Amino acid sequence: MNNQRGKGPQQIGDLLGGSLGASLEKLKAGIDAKQQKRIEAAARPGESKEQVAARLRDEDARADRERNASSPVKSPPPSPSIRKPPTGDEQPDFFVPSLYDVGTKDSRSIMDVAVFRLSKKDKRAGGVIRYELSDGYVEVKAGPDGMASVWDYDLVLMMVSHLTEAMNRYREGRGEKPGRTYRPHVSDILKFCRRGDGGRQADEVEGALDRLKGTTIKNVRERPSANGRRPMREVEAEGLVSSYKVLSYTENGKIASVEIEAPKWLYREVTEGKRPDVLTVHPDYFLIDPGIGRFVYRLARRAAGKGEAKWAFQTIYERSGSAGTFKEFRRILRNIIEANDLPEYELREEAGQGGPLLVMIYRDRADEALPPPSGV
Incomplete structure (x- = not known):
């Protein structure tokens, strides 16, 4: 093939040579002959060969566009938010509920802000998240x-x-x-959290x-004072757990049981007053895979309850507290x-004056309370 260099543009059959080149030349000649017959059959009075060929190309392109429009490419389905439960996730049928059968509760006071990171990758060591509220602020320090x-x-x-x-x-x-301490077995923790x-x-x-x-x-927080003058400023800081220690290990060195001490603010919320400020959380919450999905559920549980709520995406x-864009x-x-x-x-997106809104509505009344999705 080297002796063909320097001769300018050449037919592919000349470069390949032999029987393969001859076959390609024969194929090309057949295509040219078929196209020539099509041009002759489609010619209109007064049209040149070049005009007929251009018109046929336009007609072919238009037919392709109409065919693609009638059969659009389907976009892939959205990724599911719920992961599959682990093997052996079924709850035992005991008369007295064990620790992981207790209905899941969450503190209402921190359900509409994230006091944790939502990313699995970015650990945010030493990071700070600050939420400005109407009567003060909440600050999360890592x-x-x-x-x-x-x-x-x-x-x-x-x-x-x-x-x-x-x-x-x-x-x-x-x-x-x-009291403020409790001593769960690690297998109970994993069962409660629906992990393997x-x-x-x-x-x-x-x-x-x-x-x-x-x-x-x-x-x-700033609270009104008793005399109606200068408001009182209340400041409280504590960890999500006050302390913990490992109580026992298995024979192969794995943690078997732990002792966890609840922070004072959380203990006070649950144990003081006749109606503790907690909300039941659905057990499938633990199967929600995206961190943002978990936060949206918590927000819906707090804001919508058995009804509906709308919050701006922003x-x-x-x-x-997301660190992403x-x-x-x-x-x-x-x-x-x-x-x-x-x-x-039920989740829907709705246009708002300041940007998109997330509509969250309890499923039992979703069909009667929400309009159908756009385009239906």
Whole structure:
């Protein structure tokens, strides 16, 4: 093939040579002959050969566009927000509920701001999130082990649920008032949080407790004074757990049980007053995979309850404490809306004066309260 260089443009058959080149030349000649017959058959009076060929090309292009329009390429379905439950996730049929059968509760006071990170990758060690509120602010500060994640917070939900159930028994005269410490087995924690009961998951419990202890919540509020003059400024700061210690290990060195001390502010919310300020959380909450999806569910549970609520995308982004861009946050949020598989709540996007709105509505009344999606 080297002796063909320097001769300028050549036919591919000349370069390939032999029987393959001859076959290609024959194929090309057949195509040319077929096209020539088509031009002759489609010619109109007064048209040149070139004009007929140009008209046929335009007609072919128009036919392709119409064919593509009638059969559009389907976009892939949205990624699901709910992961599959682990093997052996079924609850045992006991008359007396064990610790992980207690209905999941969450503190209302911090359900509409994220006191944790939503990302699995960025640990945000030493990071700070600050939320400005109408009567003060909430500040989340991370320690050297990293900021507690929304998945680490499952252990706090378990703690709140345990305290709530114990207080219910106490008020009914069926037990003593609970203290600030409780001692769950690690297998109970993993079962409650609907995670697999493996060695890696057991090791992750200790890491989660390190981050929960090292993540401090600073709550600053201004309250009206008794004499109506200068408002009182209240400041309180404490970790998501006050302390913990490992009580026992298995024979192969894995954590078997732990002791966790609830922070004072959380203990006070659950145990003081006749109606503790807690809300029940659906058990499928623990199967929500995206961190933003978990935050949206918590927000819906707090704001919509058994009804509906609307929040601006921008406000949700600000309340989520997300370290990503608003553009990426919107993309993930819209994927969650399209999947629409969060427990209990129907999600829709709606246009607002200041930007897109997220409509959250309790599923039992979604059909009667929401208009059909656009385009239906």
